[in-house]
Amino acid sequence: MESIAPVPLKHKIVARNSPDHLNTVEETRSERPISAEAFGSDLIWLIKQGSDPSVLAETARTLQDDLKKAALNPSRLPYVVKLADDFIGEGLGESKTEVEVDLFSDKWGEFTDKIHGATSLIGKTEPAAILQAISSLDTEQITELIIFHNNNFEKSRKAFEEKAPAWKNEFIQKAQAAIDSGQLPITRQQLEDRISLTNLDLGDGLGSPTSTTDRYGTFEDSTETAVIFQQTLREATGKKTFFHELTHAISGRAINILEPGQRYEGAGDNQRIGLRFLYPGSSPARIGLHWLNEARTESLAAQIAEVGATAYPSERQLFSLLLTSGSQPLDQKLFDEAYIEDYDPSLAPADRVPKWKAMYAAVNQAYAPGFLLKLDQYIKAKDLERIKAMLQAKSNAERAKAAEQPGGVEQALAQIQQNWRVIQEFKLLPRAA
Numbered sequence: 001m002e003s004i005a006p007v008p009l010k011h012k013i014v015a016r017n018s019p020d021h022l023n024t025v026e027e028t029r030s031e032r033p034i035s036a037e038a039f040g041s042d043l044i045w046l047i048k049q050g051s052d053p054s055v056l057a058e059t060a061r062t063l064q065d066d067l068k069k070a071a072l073n074p075s076r077l078p079y080v081v082k083l084a085d086d087f088i089g090e091g092l093g094e095s096k097t098e099v100e101v102d103l104f105s106d107k108w109g110e111f112t113d114k115i116h117g118a119t120s121l122i123g124k125t126e127p128a129a130i131l132q133a134i135s136s137l138d139t140e141q142i143t144e145l146i147i148f149h150n151n152n153f154e155k156s157r158k159a160f161e162e163k164a165p166a167w168k169n170e171f172i173q174k175a176q177a178a179i180d181s182g183q184l185p186i187t188r189q190q191l192e193d194r195i196s197l198t199n200l201d202l203g204d205g206l207g208s209p210t211s212t213t214d215r216y217g218t219f220e221d222s223t224e225t226a227v228i229f230q231q232t233l234r235e236a237t238g239k240k241t242f243f244h245e246l247t248h249a250i251s252g253r254a255i256n257i258l259e260p261g262q263r264y265e266g267a268g269d270n271q272r273i274g275l276r277f278l279y280p281g282s283s284p285a286r287i288g289l290h291w292l293n294e295a296r297t298e299s300l301a302a303q304i305a306e307v308g309a310t311a312y313p314s315e316r317q318l319f320s321l322l323l324t325s326g327s328q329p330l331d332q333k334l335f336d337e338a339y340i341e342d343y344d345p346s347l348a349p350a351d352r353v354p355k356w357k358a359m360y361a362a363v364n365q366a367y368a369p370g371f372l373l374k375l376d377q378y379i380k381a382k383d384l385e386r387i388k389a390m391l392q393a394k395s396n397a398e399r400a401k402a403a404e405q406p407g408g409v410e411q412a413l414a415q416i417q418q419n420w421r422v423i424q425e426f427k428l429l430p431r432a433a
């Protein structure tokens with residue numbers, strides 16, 4: 001029988017408060033600058049160094065390619081649009097004088113026309129339009145856009161440094177209230193211990209143009225860092241996003257290290273965080289139950305913040321359906337207890353993740369043996385089909401069209417509403433040898 005209990009890798013799983021883990025967090029933390037950098041900061045650095053124009057142009061072209069990739073990514077496209085909108089709105093007002101004496105001033109009108117034309121089309125959600133606009137910019141125009149973006153990021157960094165400590169305190173207080181009302185199955189001591197390990201950081205939503213996993217912020221478990229994107233900070237839902245990342249911080253773990261004092265294999269390589277776990281290997285498909293982890297994280301964060309949930313709507317809807325579509329209803333508490341549970345390596349193997357086992361057994365009972373993993377595989381296979389269609393597209397327009405197709409979670413939603421047994425019987429294509 002398949003088991004959802006963490007699969008032992010060739011590494012050691014240690015307790016969260018073990019010296020091994022604390023040392024590793026300390027080491028990875030010192031290797032990584034705590035403040036993440038803005039998209040394109042490498043170009044700014046080169047400009048300050050007085051680098052050769054050909055080097056600057058090449059770097060600008062790479063950034064242009066990254067922006068094009070971001071425009072094709074539904075999680076990143078809003079940030080490309082925001083960048084263009086801000087540049088038209090703020091950039092024109094604030095830096096017009098600078099721009100007039102600027103090397104690129106004669107191109108200003110042409111530039112705003114291109115970007116503005118594209119962003120008004122984006123209102124109609126057409127990635128192809130912004131893609132085309134970005135493609136049409138020359139390296140000087142891209143450079144201007146990157147300078148503007150980096151100046152904005154610095155302003156946000158200051159705002160974040162002011163806001164973050166107060167938000168963190170508010171999170172702790174509200175989480176305690178949620179514990180007291182029975183909505184959050186964690187002890188006050190666990191909450192305190194887990195939050196005290198957590199770093200706070202500002203990130204850039206444009207920073208990972210192809211990543212689809214993090215829409216508003218991210219949590220880096222290898223450095224215990226909650227990152228909120230600069231673009232999100234300014235939104236009304238900014239605080240909720242911050243709470244979402246802190247909810248990841250207090251979720252359960254199976255912490256994976258190589259040897260005492262050695263660093264993780266890569267960022268985020270803990271064997272489990274919350275309900276998300278890793279299969280052995282290095283394929284992107286090794287991430288298990290990402291959708292479920294985000295669904296619960298967002299709902300718990302919204303509950304703690306006492307606001308409505310906003311992120312991961314399809315994932316949350318799929319979770320609701322999972323609770324009610326089987327032969328018997330499932331208790332949400334089972335999932336939340338598993339979400340909070342730390343893997344305890346000091347206990348006998350059979351006793352290390354009792355809440356996980358209870359959750360998994362309940363899903364088996366309501367559906368069929370292994371259903372939770374089948375559902376996860378189904379979602380990943382459908383996502384992969386969509387990505388393949390994007391890669392095989394012959395034109396940008398075709399690629400943008402493929403990007404707009406429903407993702408794996410949406411397809412699973414439709415299927416579970418119709419007949420969940422199709423998911424149970426779903427056969428993965430055999431892996432290429």
Ligand SMILES: [Zn+2]
Pocket residue numbers: 244248294297
């Ligand atoms: Zn998340």
